[in-house]
Amino acid sequence: MKSVLWQSAQATCLLLLVSVPVCAQFPHSSVDPAMRDRGATIYANQCARCHGEDVRGTEKGPDLIRSVAVLHDRRQMLYGKELAPLLTTLPGHNYKFDDKQLADLSQFLTASVNATLRSGYNAQPTHLLDGDAKAGEAYFNGAGGCNKCHSATGDLAGVGKRYTPAALQQKFLFPNYGLFVKKKTQVTVKMPNGKTYSGDLVRIDDFTVTLHEASGENISLNRVTGSTVTTVDPFQAHADLLDKYTDADIHNLTTYLDTLK
Amino acid sequence: MKLLTASLLCLSLSPCAIYAQQKQSTDTASLAKLTDSWPTYNGDYSGRRFSPLTKVNTTTVKQLSQAWSYRVEVTTGGGRRISATPIEVNGVLYFTVPSHVWAVDARTGRKIWQFDWVSKGGDTIGNRGAAVSGDTVYFETEDCNLVALDIHTGKEKWHSSIGNPDLFYSGTVAPVVVKNHVMVGVSGDDFDIPGYIEAHDTETGALQWRWYTHPNPGDPEAKTWPNDEAMLHGGGMTWVAGTYDPELNLYYFGTGNAQPVINGLARPGANLYTATICALNPDTGKLIWYFQPNPHDTHDWDAVQTPVLIDGVVDGKPRKLLAQASRNGWYFLIDRTNGKALTSTPFAKQNWALGVDKNGSPIPNPAKMAQPNGALVAPNQAGAANWYPPSFSPATGLFYVPAYDAYSVYYIYDNNKRPEGWAGNDRGGWMSASLRAMDYKTGKVRWDHKWPSPGGRSGILTTAGNLLFTGDTSTNLMAFNATTGKVLWHAGLGNLITNGPITYELDGLQYIVAAAGDTLYAFVLN
Numbered sequence: 001m002k003s004v005l006w007q008s009a010q011a012t013c014l015l016l017l018v019s020v021p022v023c024a025q026f027p028h029s030s031v032d033p034a035m036r037d038r039g040a041t042i043y044a045n046q047c048a049r050c051h052g053e054d055v056r057g058t059e060k061g062p063d064l065i066r067s068v069a070v071l072h073d074r075r076q077m078l079y080g081k082e083l084a085p086l087l088t089t090l091p092g093h094n095y096k097f098d099d100k101q102l103a104d105l106s107q108f109l110t111a112s113v114n115a116t117l118r119s120g121y122n123a124q125p126t127h128l129l130d131g132d133a134k135a136g137e138a139y140f141n142g143a144g145g146c147n148k149c150h151s152a153t154g155d156l157a158g159v160g161k162r163y164t165p166a167a168l169q170q171k172f173l174f175p176n177y178g179l180f181v182k183k184k185t186q187v188t189v190k191m192p193n194g195k196t197y198s199g200d201l202v203r204i205d206d207f208t209v210t211l212h213e214a215s216g217e218n219i220s221l222n223r224v225t226g227s228t229v230t231t232v233d234p235f236q237a238h239a240d241l242l243d244k245y246t247d248a249d250i251h252n253l254t255t256y257l258d259t260l261k
Numbered sequence: 262m263k264l265l266t267a268s269l270l271c272l273s274l275s276p277c278a279i280y281a282q283q284k285q286s287t288d289t290a291s292l293a294k295l296t297d298s299w300p301t302y303n304g305d306y307s308g309r310r311f312s313p314l315t316k317v318n319t320t321t322v323k324q325l326s327q328a329w330s331y332r333v334e335v336t337t338g339g340g341r342r343i344s345a346t347p348i349e350v351n352g353v354l355y356f357t358v359p360s361h362v363w364a365v366d367a368r369t370g371r372k373i374w375q376f377d378w379v380s381k382g383g384d385t386i387g388n389r390g391a392a393v394s395g396d397t398v399y400f401e402t403e404d405c406n407l408v409a410l411d412i413h414t415g416k417e418k419w420h421s422s423i424g425n426p427d428l429f430y431s432g433t434v435a436p437v438v439v440k441n442h443v444m445v446g447v448s449g450d451d452f453d454i455p456g457y458i459e460a461h462d463t464e465t466g467a468l469q470w471r472w473y474t475h476p477n478p479g480d481p482e483a484k485t486w487p488n489d490e491a492m493l494h495g496g497g498m499t500w501v502a503g504t505y506d507p508e509l510n511l512y513y514f515g516t517g518n519a520q521p522v523i524n525g526l527a528r529p530g531a532n533l534y535t536a537t538i539c540a541l542n543p544d545t546g547k548l549i550w551y552f553q554p555n556p557h558d559t560h561d562w563d564a565v566q567t568p569v570l571i572d573g574v575v576d577g578k579p580r581k582l583l584a585q586a587s588r589n590g591w592y593f594l595i596d597r598t599n600g601k602a603l604t605s606t607p608f609a610k611q612n613w614a615l616g617v618d619k620n621g622s623p624i625p626n627p628a629k630m631a632q633p634n635g636a637l638v639a640p641n642q643a644g645a646a647n648w649y650p651p652s653f654s655p656a657t658g659l660f661y662v663p664a665y666d667a668y669s670v671y672y673i674y675d676n677n678k679r680p681e682g683w684a685g686n687d688r689g690g691w692m693s694a695s696l697r698a699m700d701y702k703t704g705k706v707r708w709d710h711k712w713p714s715p716g717g718r719s720g721i722l723t724t725a726g727n728l729l730f731t732g733d734t735s736t737n738l739m740a741f742n743a744t745t746g747k748v749l750w751h752a753g754l755g756n757l758i759t760n761g762p763i764t765y766e767l768d769g770l771q772y773i774v775a776a777a778g779d780t781l782y783a784f785v786l787n
């Protein structure tokens with residue numbers, strides 16, 4: 001149900017993760033990795049048999065990720081204080097954890113909950129190389145028209161080494177998005193007096209244009225009557241493909257590009 | 262002398278005295294049709310956001326200039342952003358950001374009071390606004406309380422819990438008051454929790470009824486889920502204000518996405534009543550009819566977008582209609598007496614539906630649900646529309662919507678047989694943003710103003726002056742000729758327009774008010 005503001009922040013965060021594997025926890029309940037790891041050991045030894053290795057329960061014990069007590073502990077950052085009585089009084093429970101162990105276990109459970117929220121920011125796509133590399137190569141040189149601008153032995157040589165499969169797929173689909181932006185939209189403004197300005201587009205609306213000239217200067221112009229504005233997206237060919245790709249094309253192309261080591 | 266001094270002192274210390282001389286009713290009958298004020302989130306109950314005011318019109322709009330501005334100075338989890346629609350009653354504006362409420366003089370922008378709720382935390386992304394009834398202001402807090410405030414002083418009268426924030430419920434929606442019911446919804450889809458809508462007593466805050474957005478086990482609609490457990494963890498949040506028809510006594514609202522959100526393999530079926538338009542009896546909470554714009558939602562698209570009530574003529578007969586431009590890229594026109602769809606048609610780029618079923622609901626293409634190695638889907642998660650309010654002008658017969666053509670790739674991350682939470686997500690994106698005007702009967706686009714850059718999140722206001730006000734994707738508040746789409750006026754503000762503009766008239770002056778980031782701006786004619 002999230003709004004666009006959240007979507008943008010989320011997308012940016014996910015793109016960051018392509019190259020940076022660690023990101024802040026969401027929403028507010030942070031986790032100390034060392035405590036989480038110690039808690040994971042306690043959980044594996046004492047709890048997993050009934051509550052499952054993935055904390056989602058078995059026939060013997062309920063799902064702890066959906067436990068109201070665990071969720072309250074997580075949000076209030078109680079470090080197991082309210083869980084402690086349950087761990088000694090619930091049927092089949094007689095654990096005498098000290099405060100440090102309780103806090104470690106609490107941090108592991110918090111991390112387990114956090115990992116399910118928006119799939120957890122550490123989650124990655126899988127099976128990205130299940131496509132047909134030969135079909136991907138044929139698409140590259142045929143229907144996709146990729147070879148009109150790119151070369152497997154030229155600008156794309158070694159591209160499979162430079163990017164993870166997830167980043168590679170995103171890069172050819174949305175090259176002008178987020179951290180991948182490397183080439184600005186080009187803009188030319190012709191004013192009524194005939195004077196023409198060209199450069200990188202900085203900002204545009206229905207009334208003004210700001211551009212960055214090759215000289216290094218930023219120019220801001222009013223879109224007055226008689227002026228014309230022409231923009232050229234250097235990645236337009238990629239955008240045009242979005243209406244044409246099949247998902248098989250995307251999977252095959254990803255698999256092929258990954259072979260370009 | 263003493264008496265005079267006491268009177269003057271009273272006047273100077275009591276801001277309410279200035280406003281007490283005016284008595285504008287906020288009862289159910291007076292909220293049915295908008296006049297010169299803006300007393301609910303959508304202006305009136307209909308959701309049309311159409312004002313009959315005409316002083317500002319296609320001829321005079323060029324004379325609009327800024328009257329005042331008011332900047333909020335609190336930062337919440339949603340940042341310094343006013344995404345609430347202000348409401349205007351008796352010369353005072355009431356608006357919110359998460360856990361804070363203001364009363365501001367609608368003529369001058371001067372603060373009258375501010376209420377700060379001490380929140381115990383919640384997933385804060387914004388607050389859509391307040392409701393007013395009689396001498397009480399109502400709003401939801403991020404940690405799930407409905408709070409009632411004295412309209413004159415801003416002092417709390419009572420508060421009532423509406424959800425457990427431990428379970429990831431949060432409060433963001435603007436309440437809607439119908440008779441003696443304060444209707445509230447809940448937000449929060451990070452976990453597999455059921456959505457619901459509640460009615461609270463306007464005077465005491467007592468819970469009157471709660472209606473969950475899932476069928477009762479054993480109901481015929483329960484067969485749209487694989488089992489009761491999946492259904493009872495199936496989501497369907499209610500995070501956008503509904504609309505109301507006093508004649509039919511029906512309250513209309515849309516529900517949010519199903520959960521687990523992206524991986525829907527463990528919940529095959531249409532998953533009622535998620536992503537559904539519902540009509541309830543507000544006195545009993547009983548469901549009267551439903552229509553599902555987005556069966557088996559696996560893209561976080563919801564169907565919460567405002568159900569707009571239109572009285573029109575179809576096939577030569579007067580009809581009571583309901584229109585929604587849904588986040589999934591489809592426009593629906595429904596008979597609001599019974600929920601039967603008359604029109605189902607895309608209004609933006611979409612590639613996920615195979616067609617429509619006999620009820621007019623789109624049929625999802627399984628290939629365009631998330632895949633472990635990715636599925637390219639239009640629209641993206643932000644949707645072809647979102648919470649930004651649309652508008653309908655009975656003068657032009659056009660339905661106006663901020664429309665986005667967009668692609669992203671949906672991935673399944675968690676292929677566990679029992680996925681929980683989101684279990685996947687979308688990544689990346691390409692987007693083209695437009696302001697789109699459609700024939701309300703057919704959904705056909707009459708005019709389309711493509712913004713020169715993507716982004717933006719502004720709602721829409723239309724008026725009998727044949728104007729349409731909205732924010733662009735940059736920082737401009739703009740006025741269009743509502744019939745032709747011609748740009749007539751703009752004002753560059755300090756930020757993106759972050760709510761739906763409103764209009765009201767005081768002392769013969771028509772005001773236009775919009776929020777941009779942390780600031781409200783008011784405009785009047787020179």
